[in-house]
Amino acid sequence: MTQSLPHLSLFDADYKALVIGASGAIGGAFVAAFQADPRCTQVTQVSRSQSAGFDVLNAESIAHQADVCRTSGPYHIIIDATGALTIHGVGPEKSLASLREDTLMQNFHINAVGPVMVLRHFAPLLAAGPSVYAKLSARVGSISDNTKGGWYGYRAAKAALNMLLQTAAIELQRKNAELRVVALQPGTVRSDLSQAFANSVPHLLDPAESVEGMLAALKALTPKSGAHYVDYKGEPIAW
Known part of the structure; x- marks a missing residue:
């Protein structure tokens, strides 16, 4: 269980948090961590199971949910913990021969x-x-770190996500230089997403352990031009 750790509070004053994908293992652990922080006065949760009609694949539903959440804001930190590794029941591709256009898209x-x-x-x-927008990414989204190959669609999608975060950070920071936009690598966490690959991972993280590390990493980051790309240990990852 995530414990109350005041030294990990992201801000020196009271703050509000919003977690998107709050029903997942990592999203739920973020919610629990914020609820345990006495500095956090409010945690707003968004997910398919908690927010009627919300669907990350539907832009209209996203816009509607943002309007719903607006009344509880503004938020000092927004966490987007959405994502998927298995598509249409198919896991990461291991070869060019296994690629399918519909799954890639x-x-x-x-x-x-x-x-x-x-x-x-x-x-x-x-x-x-001072504010934070953090999106769960993955180390496999690093082009320079790719030495094993495979996982075509997931790698490419996360690399695209990282570029989108970097581009958005530059734009958003023109209005707020104290905003930190962050691509977060949570480690391999014990969850439905990682279940099929758990046997090949020497150390599976509990969701609370991963989130505790990511919150410490976020607290240590200083504002800079563009996005940060870090893992749950606070170590920077090469783009």
């Missing part, structure tokens, strides 16, 4: 297009001054 839609539409509609809900 869906991968981009779920892991890049949907999230940037979320960013488009939810970014205006961020508070002025």
Whole structure:
């Protein structure tokens, strides 16, 4: 269980948090961590199961949900914990021969297009001054770190997501230089998403452990031009 850790509070004053994808393992752990922080006065949760009609694949539903959440804002931190590794029951591709156009397109839609539409509609809900917009990414989205190959669609979608975050950060920081836009690598977390690959991972993280690390990483980041790309240990990842 996530414990109350005041030293991990992201802000020196009271703040409001919004978690998108709150019903997932990592999203739920973020909610629990914010609820345990006495500095956090409000945690707003968005997910398909909690928010009627919300669908990351539907821009109209995203815009509607942003309007619903506007009344509870502004938010000092927004976490987007949405994403998928298995598409239409098919896991990451291991070879060119296994590529399918429909699966590739869906991968981009779920892991890049949907999230940037979320960013488009939810970014205006961020508070002025010190604030954070963090999106779960993945180390496999790093082009320079790719030494094993495989996982074509997921790698490419996460690389596209990282570029979208970097581009959006530059634009958003023209209005708020204290905004930190962050691509977060949560590690391999014990969840439905990682279940099929758990046997090949030497150390699976509990969701609370991953989130505790990511919150510490976010607290340590200083504002800069463009987006940050870091793992749950706070280590920067090469784009």
